[in-house]
Amino acid sequence: MSKAVYPRESVYNLVPKEEVHLQKTQRYVSKFRPTVVLEKKSTKDAMRTMGPAKVEVPTPDKYLKKHSKEPKLPEQAQKVVRNSYTRKSAVPARTDNPPMGYQTQRDFIKTATAVPMKPKPTSVDTSKGHKQLLENSGLVPKYIKKKHYGEVPEYLQQRNEEEQRAQEEYDMFVEEQREQGAMKHLSDEERHIVLEGLKKNWDELHHDYQGLSLVTDNLSKKARRDSLGTAMRQLENDIKLIERFKTIYIPSY
Numbered sequence: 001m002s003k004a005v006y007p008r009e010s011v012y013n014l015v016p017k018e019e020v021h022l023q024k025t026q027r028y029v030s031k032f033r034p035t036v037v038l039e040k041k042s043t044k045d046a047m048r049t050m051g052p053a054k055v056e057v058p059t060p061d062k063y064l065k066k067h068s069k070e071p072k073l074p075e076q077a078q079k080v081v082r083n084s085y086t087r088k089s090a091v092p093a094r095t096d097n098p099p100m101g102y103q104t105q106r107d108f109i110k111t112a113t114a115v116p117m118k119p120k121p122t123s124v125d126t127s128k129g130h131k132q133l134l135e136n137s138g139l140v141p142k143y144i145k146k147k148h149y150g151e152v153p154e155y156l157q158q159r160n161e162e163e164q165r166a167q168e169e170y171d172m173f174v175e176e177q178r179e180q181g182a183m184k185h186l187s188d189e190e191r192h193i194v195l196e197g198l199k200k201n202w203d204e205l206h207h208d209y210q211g212l213s214l215v216t217d218n219l220s221k222k223a224r225r226d227s228l229g230t231a232m233r234q235l236e237n238d239i240k241l242i243e244r245f246k247t248i249y250i251p252s253y
Contacts, residue, residue, distance in 0.1 A: 120133060120134075121133070121134040121135075122134055123137040123139060125137070174249050177249070178249070183249040183250065183251055184249065184250060184251075185247070185248075185249055186248045186249070186250060191242065191246075191248055194242065195239065195242050195243065198235055198238055198239050198242070199239060201235055202232060202235040202236065202239070205228055205231050205232050205235065206232060208228060209225070209228045209229070209232065212224065212225055212228070
C-alpha cells in the first residue's frame with residue numbers, strides 16, 4: 001500500500017503515527033562454509049609460488065625411458081584356439097556287408113544325361129563391363145520376325161474406314177445439294193482469287209497485330225489482341241482447307 005505524503009503544514013502531521021518495524025528473516029548460511037574455506041586455502045596456498053613444497057623425487061633406477069609416456073593398451077589374454085575338426089567315421093572293412101533297403105526318388109539316369117544350362121547371350125556396351133541381355137539390346141532382329149510384322153494395326157484400319165465413310169457421306173451430301181441447285185463448284189480461277197484474298201486479309205491482320213503495344217496494361221488492349229489472334233487463326237484454318245482440297249463447293253445464294 002502506498003504511503004500518503006502530505007505537505008509540511010498539513011494538520012494530519014499532528015496526528016501521532018505508530019511506527020511499524022519490519023523484521024527480516026536471517027540469510028541462509030551453510031554449516032559447511034568454514035570447512036570449504038579451509039580446503040580452498042590449503043590447496044591454493046600450497047602451490048601459489050612454485051608448486052607443491054614437497055615432491056617425491058624419483059630414484060635413479062626409474063629414469064625416463066623411450067616411449068614410456070605413451071599410452072599402452074591392456075594386454076589381451078591369449079586366444080585359445082580349439083580344433084574344430086571332427087573325426088570322420090571309420091572306413092568300412094572288406095568283410096562288412098553294405099546297408100540294404102534304402103530307397104530314393106532321385107532319377108540317376110536323368111541326372112547323368114542332363115545337359116547343362118546355357119547362359120543367356122549378353123551384350124557388353126561399355127569399356128567398364130556394363131552388360132545387358134542381347135535380346136533387349138537392339139542388335140538382334142527381334143521385331144521383324146514377328147508374325148504380324150509390317151501389317152497395318154487394327155485401330156488404323158478402323159480409323160481409315162471411318163474417314164472413308166465420312167468422305168463418302170460428304171460427297172453424297174454435296175451431290176444432293178448440287179442437284180437441288182443449292183451449291184456451286186468453284187473454278188480454279190475463282191479458287192485462286194479466294195485464296196489470294198484470304199492471304200491478303202491475313203497480312204493486314206498480322207500487320208495490325210505487330211503494331212500492338214508490348215504491354216497490355218488495360219482490358220481494351222487485351223481484348224484487341226485476343227480478337228486479332230482469333231481472326232488470324234480462323235484465316236489460317238480457311239487457307240489450309242482451301243489449299244488441301246482442289247474441289248470446293250460453296251452455297252449459291
